[in-house]
Amino acid sequence: MFSFLSSSKSSPDLSFIGADMHSHLLPGIDDGLQKMEDTISFIKQLHTLGYQKLICTPHIFAGVHPNSPETILPVLASVREKLQQLEIPVSIEAAAEYMIDHEFEQAVQRGDQLLTFGDNYILIEMSYMAASPYLQKVIFELKLAGLQPILAHPERYSFYHPQFQQYQELKDRGCLFQINMLSLCGYYGKQVKNVAKKLLKNKMVEFVGTDMHHQNHLHVLQQFAKDKKLYGFLENAGLLNSTLL
Numbered sequence: 544m545f546s547f548l549s550s551s552k553s554s555p556d557l558s559f560i561g562a563d564m565h566s567h568l569l570p571g572i573d574d575g576l577q578k579m580e581d582t583i584s585f586i587k588q589l590h591t592l593g594y595q596k597l598i599c600t601p602h603i604f605a606g607v608h609p610n611s612p613e614t615i616l617p618v619l620a621s622v623r624e625k626l627q628q629l630e631i632p633v634s635i636e637a638a639a640e641y642m643i644d645h646e647f648e649q650a651v652q653r654g655d656q657l658l659t660f661g662d663n664y665i666l667i668e669m670s671y672m673a674a675s676p677y678l679q680k681v682i683f684e685l686k687l688a689g690l691q692p693i694l695a696h697p698e699r700y701s702f703y704h705p706q707f708q709q710y711q712e713l714k715d716r717g718c719l720f721q722i723n724m725l726s727l728c729g730y731y732g733k734q735v736k737n738v739a740k741k742l743l744k745n746k747m748v749e750f751v752g753t754d755m756h757h758q759n760h761l762h763v764l765q766q767f768a769k770d771k772k773l774y775g776f777l778e779n780a781g782l783l784n785s786t787l788l
């Protein structure tokens with residue numbers, strides 16, 4: 544299934560990426576990691592792969608993952624405390640991965656406090672079933688509010704695959720794109736991998752993210768990272784991850 548089983552193995556080195564800006568490492572608040580000990584173990588292992596900063600982005604999805612700054616920031620504080628105690632030199636931040644739905648659109652309109660990172664970046668996602676009817680409106684309103692939307696894993700929205708121009712339309716509206724590292728391994732299938740590569744080739748990708756949820760994701764990323772031939776081209780892809788350091 545995966546194409547990383549090649550013979551040209553090298554030491555894992557994702558240090559050129561610098562900062563990850565999409566993960567579900569904060570324990571117990573969404574469908575990502577559940578226990579603090581796993582969070583610490585994953586952070587150590589991601590650091591070994593070369594990441595120097597990890598920006599955690601728990602889901603905020605009304606009725607499913609009802610998070611807010613009040614549920615996310617105290618967990619961030621306890622992870623940071625633990626890392627300090629253990630003297631693990633990784634910088635940890637938190638933002639969120641906002642589901643674009645009616646509730647989110649209302650929150651943007653009300654001017655609710657939203658969790659951003661870097662240069663006023665805000666990570667947004669949609670259902671994998673169909674494009675959100677609020678997408679264009681939300682991109683417009685976020686930009687009006689001085690925030691810069693980044694669409695998480697555009698390559699995973701298969702409803703866009705037959706109409707690639709839809710991606711260009713979102714770029715024209717000023718939306719940035721983040722693709723998943725795991726998409727490049729073929730973890731989500733060949734079509735997703737091909738679209739991720741096409742987006743990169745067309746210079747439509749600003750960020751890569753791990754979208755780390757569980758042990759299998761980490762294992763696949765670790766295997767992928769062993770073969771620089773598979774990801775070395777990312778060094779010249781004009782990614783902005785390292786600007787987050």
Ligand SMILES: [Fe+2]
Pocket residue numbers: 565566567640695754
């Ligand atoms: Fe995610």
